[in-house]
Amino acid sequence: MPKKRATSQDVANAAGVSRTTVSLVLNNVQGVNIPESTRERVRDAARDLGYVPNATAQALATQRARAIGLIMTRSPEHIASDVFLPQLISGLLTVIKKRDFRLLIEIVDGNADDRAYIKLAQAKHIDGMIILTPRSTDEGIKKLDEMNIPAVLIGGIPECRLTSVLADDRAASQQAVEHLTAQGHTEIACILNAREIYPDAQNRLAGYQDALKKADIPYRDSLVRFADFDPQSGQVAMEDLLKKEHFSAAFIASDNVAMGAKRAIREANLHIPEDISIVSFDDIPWAAYADPPLTTVRIPAQEMASKACVLLLDMIHGKKPSRQTFYLKTELVIRQSTQPYRP
Amino acid sequence: MPKKRATSQDVANAAGVSRTTVSLVLNNVQGVNIPESTRERVRDAARDLGYVPNATAQALATQRARAIGLIMTRSPEHIASDVFLPQLISGLLTVIKKRDFRLLIEIVDGNADDRAYIKLAQAKHIDGMIILTPRSTDEGIKKLDEMNIPAVLIGGIPECRLTSVLADDRAASQQAVEHLTAQGHTEIACILNAREIYPDAQNRLAGYQDALKKADIPYRDSLVRFADFDPQSGQVAMEDLLKKEHFSAAFIASDNVAMGAKRAIREANLHIPEDISIVSFDDIPWAAYADPPLTTVRIPAQEMASKACVLLLDMIHGKKPSRQTFYLKTELVIRQSTQPYRP
DNA sequence: AGTGTTTAGTAACGCGCGTTATCAGTCTAG
């Protein structure tokens, strides 16, 4: 049991060659000719010694960390209840593993240093980063492409030149709401997934408006509420709507928020879909097992992560992405939370 | 806009001192006397140049990566639907941030190299690791403490000397089932969260049996089923139980599985809790918003992660943990899925 | 014999930083 880890120098000594040769052999450097006999001596020595290259030293020498960061601009509490995180991580890891990279997770909450994640890159901890649901107010993001740091946004922000991968929230929302208008609903409430500053919320609101317009239903501000990711905020929003407004259907731009809204409806002794039809957004795993099973828009979170990851790795290796924004297909999953309008 | 990042040498030049002095000042090394005037010159220069120390070089020099790894020994698909992952990550990140460490996520699926995560440590990528729900068959784990690599298990395995953090599943299950017996239920079905080979499932079954014994209710094998993590398997198990057995209550050792069981109950035109009382396990965020809200055992996933992280960081800094296993308190959260037995 | 050319391999530098040993100068005490 060796106390100290073997270095490439140890391998070199054991194989009776120089450290340079060891490096050339183990890294399979092209364009050098070293006879197979020597190569084998080196590889045998490395195996016998249980040699594992020191990644830190490699990173220092190559100026490459072989790691990317997943940056989440949210508070720890929000992260704890983030439904998509496992899918995203899964998507990232499958891509990353194939390319022999590492995944670093970093969280940046609003009041902290705005440049925290930039430092992460400047410190050469990571070669690039994927930024999750950025706020449009985030100043740091603009600095990123000035500094020429490879970065890909998941759920991009307007007027930003960074490469981004997103679902077509607006079109998807429109489709969801059209599912309601098609069934004769004309008074349709809307609860957005997040506050106004989040571009996602704005896009989904726009889709809601598109669908209304197409069905010749006048848009009413009073039927719209902004939630804040969690069920609690959905419950509050729905309670408020039920108290002040009249409607036969609701578009709720997040399954998670819909969970809370459902409770508000139940506590008002109303039923879904008999009294109120509901279409929501995300298709989290429990949407199918809710009571009733929710009709919802599926977001391909895992594929979005994979796509973003591939783009980022390409950028790190110097390939420019073919486009600036990549839209991934959503799908309306029809279950049992809606029914045709009955006066 | 400087093309190249500033190094400590640049700071030294700008401040008119040597690189050594820069290092001593910026790292606040004790026991050296450098007058405040010089210290300020250095700090000013560093700020003006926007100096960010190169973490890789620091790691190489100090032999410390200032990073820990979260190792998951599961397939990417399982990770995508892991309910606890966000809570775990949240727990880890809150601790890690305070200590200025980084979090690396690594996945090791069964058929891959069993030593993959050991290499991670040998490569000095991380200073230590937290291993999630390890399989008891994992050979690599034993190598870990032989190699003196700091590691903490979350949800430990039997006969393993590694430090581990876990919930007392057995006691918690007993408490959950006692909640049912206390309400007069005597025919209580049981659906385990996973198959027999998982220690978790065995522990929860044992707790179920403990509670029955305490209430003088004979244990019947026919009332027990083993599910497989997902709602689908819970639905199948409950359908089978409803077809073959008679019972007024059920202990379902996972909220996720309970989702499926609930559906089976609903589709059999039965109601919770009027026809069947249910107590489940985990307290995932949606348990509170289910219909009816589920009475369930809360697993403090976030605190488990925090605890594990603190232990690991202490180990990395040379402090031995005070015990080998740490049990964290669970809590029975009483909601509305149970009611007293009525013939 | 003299001039390329290929083969097999190495010495040496650089990556950016932490840290130890050392030094020149100043102050104190004997």
Place this chain on the structure above:
DNA sequence: CTAGACTGATAACGCGCGTTACTAAACACT
């Protein structure tokens, strides 16, 4: 007036590796 202690700072080494430039020998061709 000098040995010793203190102050303020630095030169130089090491961390482990990638990589360039260079060498020494063997070989091929006029």
